[in-house]
Amino acid sequence: MVLLRPFAEEDNATLLEIEKLCPQGNDTIAEAMDKSPNAVARYKLYDNWKVFVAEETGQVAGWTGWTLKEDQAGKKYGYLAEVIVHPDFQRKGIATELMRKSESDLKENMASYVYCYVLDANDASNAMCAKNGYQNVGEMQMQALPVYKKAQIAPEFEIRTAMENEISDIVNLINSYNSGRAHFVPFTAESFKAHLENIPHYGMENLWVALSDDRIVACAGLWDLAGMAKIYYAREPTSMRMFRRVLNFIDHFTSMPKIPGENELFDIYYLTDYAFAPDSENAMLNLVRYLNNLVLEANRYYITTLLSPHEPIVPILKELKPDVEHWNVLAKSLDGKAVNIEQLYIDIRDGIM
Secondary structure (H helix, E strand, C coil): EEEEEEEHHHHHHHHHHHHCCCCEEECCCCCEEEEECCCHHHHHCCCCEEEEEEECCCCEEEEEEEEEECCCCCCEEEEEEEEEEEEHHHCCHHHHHHHHHHHHHHHCCCEEEEEEEEEECCHEEEEEEECCCCCCEEEEEEEEEECCCCCCCCCCEEEECCCCCHHHHEEEEEHHHCCCEECCCCHHHHHHHHHHHHCCCHHHHEEEEHHHCCCCEEEEEEHHHHHCCEEEEEEEHHHHHHHHHHHHHHHHCCCCCCCCEEECEEEEEEEEEECCCCCHHHHHHHHHHHHHHHHHHHHCCEEEEEEEECCCHHHHHCCCCCCCEEEEEEEEECCCCCCCCCEECCCCHCEEE
């Protein structure tokens, strides 16, 4: 008999241990996040969230967590952040019960649909979601820009940290860039300040702008994810292992990208709140190059960003030769209506997966 109950603080260590046993992927490649010391710190980034634990025979068998959100028109929807089941309790229908619990709660709170992100290589989770009525409604990319050498910055742009009196201009730029995207709620100066302050290890001091003729034409923030989670490959493909050895050898002669080894924790910065004015692609490119140099000084391997493949920034980042990881955007209607979120704004808070 499975018991579903709200998360309690004494569950924390157990959840962290179970998560280590459940990396996302398949037999060839799998990755994970170590969220120590707090398994549910990610949820506190949201206003409305719940985490429920599944127990069987007195043991924690798994858990699920979700958030309730609202779009610009006031339509409510849910984000299913995770469904994790201990390997010893898998294939017993526990994951399905946990998903139904989240869907039932969201439906009671007037959510029209629920969505989630699943790594394309995570065969088991993709199959489980399909079995439970989730449809593939789009793609999200995780692009990792390798940081290993200093980039040259074009002299025609002034690049510096943003000033508080520039918030309105930055907000206008971000709102224009993301206009019309599903899930995007335009910022006000006040809501953007709160956004910066409410995400740990982010803040105004980590927001940069590029100016041309004294006008802000591009902006971007760096969120230091290491304060909440560290990434690692739980299973590394043989080809990646061999490629790392080649790069490590060449690195003795010239700087080369670093590829973390299996089970090696590494820290990343997320590129977020980026936007640029029309015809200012070069300013955005040089701003990212500038951030590359900052991250290089911090001895980090990557700048990572979550984005829709339809975004204008994609061709710009392509020049920096990112590693691209594909995630499926899966959704399930809770009100019987079709879900259309292909042109999607990616909420950076969803990036702790």
